Amino acid sequence: MTNFLFLAILSGAIGHVIWNALLKKSDDKIKFMRAFTLLSSLILLPLLFFFEPLPKSAWPFFFLTIVIHVFYKIFLCKVYDYSGLSFGYPIARGLPSLILLVITPYIFGETLKLNNQIAILIISLGILLLVFSEGNFKKINFQGLTYSLIVALIIIAYTITDAKGARASNALIYLLYYFSLDGLIFNIIAPFIFKNKEIDLKYFLKNLKNISIAAFFNVYSYLPAVYGYTIGKVAVIAALREISILFASLYGLFILKEKGGYLAFISAVMILAGCILIKLFSFE
Numbered sequence: 001m002t003n004f005l006f007l008a009i010l011s012g013a014i015g016h017v018i019w020n021a022l023l024k025k026s027d028d029k030i031k032f033m034r035a036f037t038l039l040s041s042l043i044l045l046p047l048l049f050f051f052e053p054l055p056k057s058a059w060p061f062f063f064l065t066i067v068i069h070v071f072y073k074i075f076l077c078k079v080y081d082y083s084g085l086s087f088g089y090p091i092a093r094g095l096p097s098l099i100l101l102v103i104t105p106y107i108f109g110e111t112l113k114l115n116n117q118i119a120i121l122i123i124s125l126g127i128l129l130l131v132f133s134e135g136n137f138k139k140i141n142f143q144g145l146t147y148s149l150i151v152a153l154i155i156i157a158y159t160i161t162d163a164k165g166a167r168a169s170n171a172l173i174y175l176l177y178y179f180s181l182d183g184l185i186f187n188i189i190a191p192f193i194f195k196n197k198e199i200d201l202k203y204f205l206k207n208l209k210n211i212s213i214a215a216f217f218n219v220y221s222y223l224p225a226v227y228g229y230t231i232g233k234v235a236v237i238a239a240l241r242e243i244s245i246l247f248a249s250l251y252g253l254f255i256l257k258e259k260g261g262y263l264a265f266i267s268a269v270m271i272l273a274g275c276i277l278i279k280l281f282s283f284e
Contacts, residue, residue: 083144
């Protein structure tokens, strides 16, 4: 793994936290999700005329990821309705790293060295500590935890799908097609699922700054990871991307003033240590 890719994934992780934090802070999460994904699509759609078509071999993965991401958006909004950024985000993002560590050798035929396995385990265990960050078992937010676990399973599904889709085509072309149509399709489907969640020009103008920032980082944050899937091992790239959990926890604890404590701090240290180990042994 080159230093450029390592830093790109880290910067993408920061971008992922930014748009998730804006989503968490929004007054109506479905409306905000509709708005910034639509803006991304409207900006990127004209670019399709200047790039080569998506290869036929990638279309099944493209259509599948569009469907998976509809459910991802719905349940991610549920996570933030029922849990804080420093609780729901780390669980939803972190558990997939542990599961991908187990299943990717069978799906992609990738063999991970012991050093990388240990690094991913450290990250995953650090994340799971956050389940108890607010105290004992009785204080666990089970509703927020349930939605976080659902999102975790969805993330596993789209990680595998997008890794295969990008490898069957080109990471840039694959993501260009995805983001060009994702917001449009979600906005076509949303009115049938959510009532009284319409967005109009007034809503856009009122929230234009946050919508624009979220739209940019929504696209940027995923590009380094999907490119990484085409040249690196999926489990390693997916785990490294989860350093975003460290930033999300710090933002939730110190900016949003969410509850945390010593376990949250220990968790953050373990996540950071795991990411450092991945970088140190990234050539193994």
